[in-house]
Amino acid sequence: MCGATFLFGGMNMITKPKGCHDIYGQEGRKWKYVEEVIDMVMKKYHYDYIRTPIFEATELFHRGVGESSDIVTKETYDFVDRGDRKMTLRPEGTAGVVRSYIENKMYGEASQPIKLYYNGTMYRYERPQSGRDRELTQFGVEVLGSEDPMVDAEVISLPVNIYKMLGLKQIKVNINSLGDMESRKRYREALIEYFRPHIDELCEDCRSRLEKNPLRILDCKVDCDNEIIKNAPTTLDYLNEASKERFDKVISYLGALGIEHEVNPKIVRGLDYYCHTVFEIEAKVEGFGSQNVLGGGGRYDGLAEQLDGPKTPGMGFASGLGRLILALDKEEIKLPIKEDVDVFIMYVNEDEKLNALYLTQELRMNGFTVETEYLGRGLKGQFKQADRLQSKYLLLLNSDDLKENVVTVKNNKTKEEEKIDLDYLIYYLDEHLEEEEHLHLGHDGYEYHEDMDDEEDDE
């Protein structure tokens, strides 16, 4: 009694860190399901799973992601370890994967290009709000070693197809090209020249962006209706011939894949390593909030070299799992999550309990999902519990029956029950549960939603 008061009333309860979440129960099942779909699609696209450390040397992110991005300059979780090494919890996935590619000399592997996918937590010290957490889960891919524009199209199609497969409908793909390094540099200079005379007409934030990251002025929300921004030169005006051709190919390949998209010159992306193709996928569903970018990515042909690796073209995307699930919720998409139990084993006395324990293991080892009683409840309570778990069959153990090597098996839907010989039990359950499976098959499993192939033109 005192203990309870002490624990719950007296002390400050320890809570989860700001901007983090405990995911469990129905929410946990949703995450698990979505991750299963991701794994399945990645397998079909033949991407290899990679798992890199959650923390890396701080320098990796400064050299990789870039000094001008906010993510690195003021949003990282940094710490010094006991050996005085400067470490950082990864704020994004690409830098670590490319580091691993170089360190493990994957460029030397026989099978090229290297196609990798990851799914893991990232950390950013930000002010939390809807769709933005300090610990976030992202899945994504990196393709290293091919500069074929087809790769760009494939990488864009991947998240789009995952979203569609999950049933998401209201999404929009924005795509743009920054051009190669030369185009990008020329554009940046032109942009500064263009904005400099108008600097006083822009908002305060934009003034500070001018030298540091002028591309970002383009998607300023304060000034988005400002004529100066509307009339600013776009990246596309500054593409050289080769870059322009390349971009046209990406667009045409996307068309071949049936991926609806819009060329939006305002998409510039925040991370320094991008060149050529950049894209973002927005959730357009009502009431989603301001953090509506589900995923994005682009090409980063210079990154490997910047990290002291061989010059290697790269293309990737990252998508926020939390935001994806938020979008699924907002579109009220029911995921086919199965959580029901095949068999609930009921018992009352100690002798029956021993048999229950044995049978529980036996059935589990034979592939059934089995639950039993752990709290010493009476039969009434056990029936209730079995219903809560939506158990398909009930096993009632009875000392007298056990002497004759039989148990009562009750179909919890039809309420029919019969006594089954223990030696025959597994065969019996197998047969009866299989019938149930057939009924479910239409609703379960992964299937394309009808609108997957026929796109409407509502743009």
Added chain:
RNA sequence: GCGAAAUUGGUGAAGUGGUUAACACGCCGGAUUGUGGCUCCGGUAUGCAUGAGUUCGAUCCUCAUAUUUCGCCCCA
């Protein structure tokens, strides 16, 4: 980093400067001594985010802190 709102049991919530803080759901028990899901009856134990202040007295008023939510910034 800046701005706004919120925080009442296991859950959803109503409410008040003053003896026992509604109601509902859930859970546990009983009616039904080993066949439940309906119904009826009872129970759910010093619970109003944390800390300080004002007051004879605070869940309520004030301040601080934490967390959550929403927006800015930025991003997935």
